[in-house]
Amino acid sequence: MSASPTLAIAPTASAGLDLARIRAEFPILRQRVHGKPLVYLDNAASAQRPKAVIDAISECYSTYYANIHRGVHLLSERSTAAYEGAREKVRAFLNAASVQEIIFTRNTTESINLVASSFGGSTVKTGDEIVITGMEHHSNIVPWQLLCERTGARLKVAPFTDAGELILDEYERLLDSGRVKLAAFVHLSNALGTLNPVQRMIELAHARGIPTLVDGAQSIPHVAVDVRALDCEFYAFSSHKIYGPSGVGVLYGKQALLEAMPPYQGGGDMIRLVTFEKTEYADLPNKFEAGTPNIAGVIGLGAALDWVNAIGLDAVAAHEHELLDYATAQLQEIPGLKIMGTARDKAALAAFTIQGIHPHDIGTILDREGVAIRAGHHCAQPVMQRYGVPATARASFAVYNTRDEVDALVKALWKVKELFE
Numbered sequence: 174m175s176a177s178p179t180l181a182i183a184p185t186a187s188a189g190l191d192l193a194r195i196r197a198e199f200p201i202l203r204q205r206v207h208g209k210p211l212v213y214l215d216n217a218a219s220a221q222r223p224k225a226v227i228d229a230i231s232e233c234y235s236t237y238y239a240n241i242h243r244g245v246h247l248l249s250e251r252s253t254a255a256y257e258g259a260r261e262k263v264r265a266f267l268n269a270a271s272v273q274e275i276i277f278t279r280n281t282t283e284s285i286n287l288v289a290s291s292f293g294g295s296t297v298k299t300g301d302e303i304v305i306t307g308m309e310h311h312s313n314i315v316p317w318q319l320l321c322e323r324t325g326a327r328l329k330v331a332p333f334t335d336a337g338e339l340i341l342d343e344y345e346r347l348l349d350s351g352r353v354k355l356a357a358f359v360h361l362s363n364a365l366g367t368l369n370p371v372q373r374m375i376e377l378a379h380a381r382g383i384p385t386l387v388d389g390a391q392s393i394p395h396v397a398v399d400v401r402a403l404d405c406e407f408y409a410f411s412s413h414k415i416y417g418p419s420g421v422g423v424l425y426g427k428q429a430l431l432e433a434m435p436p437y438q439g440g441g442d443m444i445r446l447v448t449f450e451k452t453e454y455a456d457l458p459n460k461f462e463a464g465t466p467n468i469a470g471v472i473g474l475g476a477a478l479d480w481v482n483a484i485g486l487d488a489v490a491a492h493e494h495e496l497l498d499y500a501t502a503q504l505q506e507i508p509g510l511k512i513m514g515t516a517r518d519k520a521a522l523a524a525f526t527i528q529g530i531h532p533h534d535i536g537t538i539l540d541r542e543g544v545a546i547r548a549g550h551h552c553a554q555p556v557m558q559r560y561g562v563p564a565t566a567r568a569s570f571a572v573y574n575t576r577d578e579v580d581a582l583v584k585a586l587w588k589v590k591e592l593f594e
């Protein structure tokens with residue numbers, strides 16, 4: 174192994190970012206675990222929150238929280254303004270045409286289920302097909318399987334190469350059946366780190382009149398997304414992956430489609446008029462937001478997007494790329510370590526196995542060294558099956574990670590090797 178890394182996590186500047194200042198904004202990163210400085214490399218599962226987000230949520234609950242939309246009192250008006258203000262922030266972040274195209278959900282999973290149930294349930298019939306890729310998270314597989322079971326439609330899966338790159342010709346071939354009602358695919362794979370050519374995938378689908386859904390759960394904190402440039406019909410993401418609170422998700426949908434779709438759930442706030450004979454639904458976006466939403470959580474997401482905008486996603490991406498390259502070079506020096514996912518276009522995470530050592534053992538030993546990674550199937554069991562492994566270890570990066578933390582990861586992995594020799 175090269176020079177022994179230090180375990181003191183000394184932030185440095187990278188890609189023009191002041192990492193010391195950025196890290197100082199994350200109170201949770203200041204702690205030690207098992208007597209070692211915390212090295213948090215489980216960001217693909219959930220990122221941490223800066224103080225600006227924690228403060229926004231705390232301020233909401235401490236000073237102006239009330240239920241939204243139906244109140245005539247000041248607190249309700251303030252909460253409504255903050256909640257709807259966050260919707261505008263999401264609209265701007267995605268460059269959507271209108272706030273009516275931004276639906277708040279619980280998470281990416283619920284956003285996809287909403288589309289499968291409402292769009293799928295109203296348009297998909299026996300014999301129709303849904304196209305996905307082989308590298309999907311379970312969230313972008315199971316809702317379509319449920320839809321297929323209900324309707325008699327079929328799920329078609331576009332394969333990927335050993336490197337983890339989608340085979341575009343195969344994807345295109347699947348679109349050609351004349352029966353495809355939707356193509357739904359991940360932007361950035363949580364199991365491989367592959368950045369899919371989503372612009373091209375959308376164009377190929379559109380050339381055949383097929384609408385598209387992009388699972389942006391992983392891409393959202395790493396890649397600037399412009400839904401109007403992409404021209405996708407739906408884009409789904411979760412707040413907790415982009416430094417916002419958990420329990421909040423977003424579904425972007427093109428207005429004409431959302432207007433044509435039936436409600437996903439029924440209840441308060443999604444109606445205009447209810448009688449026992451008939452209910453008239455509210456306009457977008459309320460039609461898809463039945464019941465009291467996660468008000469403070471949505472406001473927290475707005476604060477998270479402000480925070481990311483202030484840094485700039487380009488700088489974030491450049492820094493994370495540098496970290497990934499630095500990590501990849503060092504990981505490759507460890508005998509028996511195999512990186513899973515070596516696509517040319519890749520971001521933010523390294524998934525790997527070490528011959529003869531179970532990923533859970535790797536994760537457990539790393540934890541004793543203060544290094545938090547994820548070990549498991551990453552809710553992508555078909556990807557594990559594709560490579561014939563039960564699980565992988567995964568280190569995933571965020572804007573606050575440093576080269577010293579990569580060194581700490583690599584040093585801990587050498588320790589794992591020593592323990593198993």
Ligand SMILES: Cc1ncc(COP(=O)(O)O)c(C=O)c1O
Pocket residue numbers: 217218280281282283310312313359361362363388390391411
């Ligand atoms: C690619 C991908 N899609 C969907 C999801 C589901 O996100 P959530 O659990 O927030 O619904 C995840 C979560 O890890 C993911 O990585």
